[in-house]
Amino acid sequence: MENHEDTQSSGSEKHTTIHCCAESGDIDAFEKLLQDNPALLNERNAIMLETPLHLSAGNNKTNIVKFLLDWRGDDKVDLEAKNTYGETPLHVAAKNGCNEAARLLLAHGALIEAKTKYGVTPLMLSVYHSLRAxxxxxxxxxxxxxxxxxxxDDEDMNPVDHLSKIQESGKLRDLLLSHQQEQRKTKVQEAISKQNERMDALEKELSNIVGLDELKTQLRKWAKGILLNERRKAIGLKNVTAGRLPHMAFLGNPGTGKTMVAGILGRLLHNVGILQIGNVKKVERADLVGKYIGQTGYKTREKIQEAEGGILFVDKAYRLILEEGSCRDYGLEALEEIMSCMDNGKVLVIFAGYIEAMERAISSNEGFSRRVTNIFHFKDLSCEELANVLHLKMHNQAKNSLLQGFKLHSSCTINAISELIKRETIKTQRMKMNGSLVDIMLNNAKRNLDVRISDDCTERDEFLTIKLEDFEAAVKFLPQ
Structure with missing residues (x-):
């Protein structure tokens, strides 16, 4: 950049570039150049790639800074433009001690925590200026x-750390330490408040899960651990990491709630920060395994990519493991692709299936057993648990549910429904169906209500209330 004398006061020479005017504070020449060519508003100079706002802020030319910030043209001044070092105008003002320019930038919304390409904030640069000046x-x-x-910054040092390397004490260090302590108190209080909110949300979600006490206990531990890490960070503790994703296996018969719990788990782990999103991608062997060489790897990687940030739920996962004496197929290739993604932290994998088949599959594959250390057994639901599920489904109906708006009669207590199921079904029947038994009962009961309503009925509650007699009729049509 050419050197120019400041002619704002002498008037003997006019600055010829927008950057020279910004640096010198020649407001008359600056206004004329910009009005003649508004495209110069965020024009970069050579080498340093600085805009007029960089140069005016870094030289405390507040008249130019104000003019740029108040510009009413079609384009807006770029508050966060970065120079060669990744510095914004606020960085440049901070490192040069340009206090008034910094105040103007902050008043117009400049990001106070913006970072350079080396992770340095304006506060860090201001500390070094204050030491020199x-x-x-x-x-x-x-x-x-x-x-x-x-x-x-990128060296994992904060402003106080940098200052401690240079001097033991002093007004500047006392000033920073005082603010640091106050900020940490505020951050801890915010973290505690957030923790309480998230744990309350966790308990609300867990109330929708019947049984599975072991899983609930583990979820509470994971949630509390993650939230305590936030408090650790709030008081300045470093090297606090989330750890590896807790890959799992859900073992149990159909209808025991494995898919439902995976959905709840996704929301919970997203809420406490373990997962980026709460989505669950459910897949089976047919979604992963191809018919020809090269297909399986591609199909499996595609499904993994779709699940990134959330949960990949592999149902009937034992079908990917070869049975002893079986001919080779591509299921093992799909499993190996899944296992290869389990260490990168991008997706949480849940393998699900029947208890005995899954236990054989896990024990037969070393990579499988090493990565899947959280194994939860979904027991067959008891009659009382099935009755609880029925009540939960009625009280938490999905928008597209056929039973939306319907309610249970006071006669349909948990105890009454439990006794009905116990009396009218057999154990093997319940084992085969579990939660799906409840779905069939509800649908059949609603149909019985439709039949039972008389032609002259006008009472709104009568149209929407399912009685115990409807369930008594419903169980007669359960699959054997």
């Missing part, structure tokens, strides 16, 4: 706007 003004300005004293 023996003036804490720019640091105070940033702290007044709640600049984070615990923000770290």
């Amino acid at each position: 023996e003036d804490c003004s720019i640091v105070r300005t940033l702290l007044e706007h709640n600049a984070d004293c615990d923000a770290t």
Whole structure:
């Protein structure tokens, strides 16, 4: 860049570029250049790639800064434009101690936690300026706007750490430490409040799961661990990591709630920060295994990609493992693709299936057994648990449910439904069906209600209330 004398006061020479005018504060020449060519608003200079806002802010030319921030043209000044080092105008103002320019930028919404390509914040740069100039003004300005004293750069050091390397004590260090302590108190209180909210949400979700006490206990432990990590970070503890994703196996008969729990699990783990999203991608062997060489790997990787950030739920996973004496097929290739993604932290995998078949599959494959360490058994539902599921389904109906708006008569207590199921079904029947038995009972009961309603009925509640006698009729048509 050419050197130009400041002619704003002498008027003997006019600045010829937008950047020279911004640097010198020649407001008359600056206005004329910009009005003649509005495209110069965010024009970059050579080498440093700085905009007029960078140069005016870094030289505390507040008249230019104000003009740019108040510009009413079609384009807006870029507050977060970055130069060669990744510095925004606020960075440049901070490192040069340009206090008034920094205040103007912050008042117009400049990001106080913006980071350079090396992870440096404006507060870090202001600290070094204050040491050189023996003036804490720019640091105070940033702290007044709640600049984070615990923000770290690429060397994992915060402003206080950098200062501690240079001096043991002093006004600047005392100033930073005082603000750091206050910020940490606030962060801890916010983390505690957030923890309480999330744990309350967790308990609400868990109330929709019947039985599975072991799984519920483990979920509470995971949730509390993640939320405590947030509190650890709030008080400045470093090297706090989330750990590996808790890949799992759900073992149990059909209808025991494995798919439903996976959906709840996805929402819970997303809510406490373990998963990026709460989605569950359910797949079976046919979704993963191809008919020809090369198909299986492609199909499996495609499904894994669709599940990234959430849960890949592999139902009847034992079908991917070869039975002893069987001819080779492509199921094992699909399993190996899934296992290869389990260490990268991008997807949580849940394998599900019948108890005995899944236990054989897990024990027969070393990679499988090493990665799947959280194994939960979904027991067959008792008569009382089935009655509880029925009540939960009626009280938490999906929008597209055929029973939306319907309710249970007071005679349909959990105990009454439990006794009915126990009296009218046999154990093997319940084992085969579990939760699906409840779905059939509800649908059959609703149909019986439709038949039972008389032609002259006008009472709204009569149209929507399912009675015990409807369930007594419903169980007569359960599959054997």
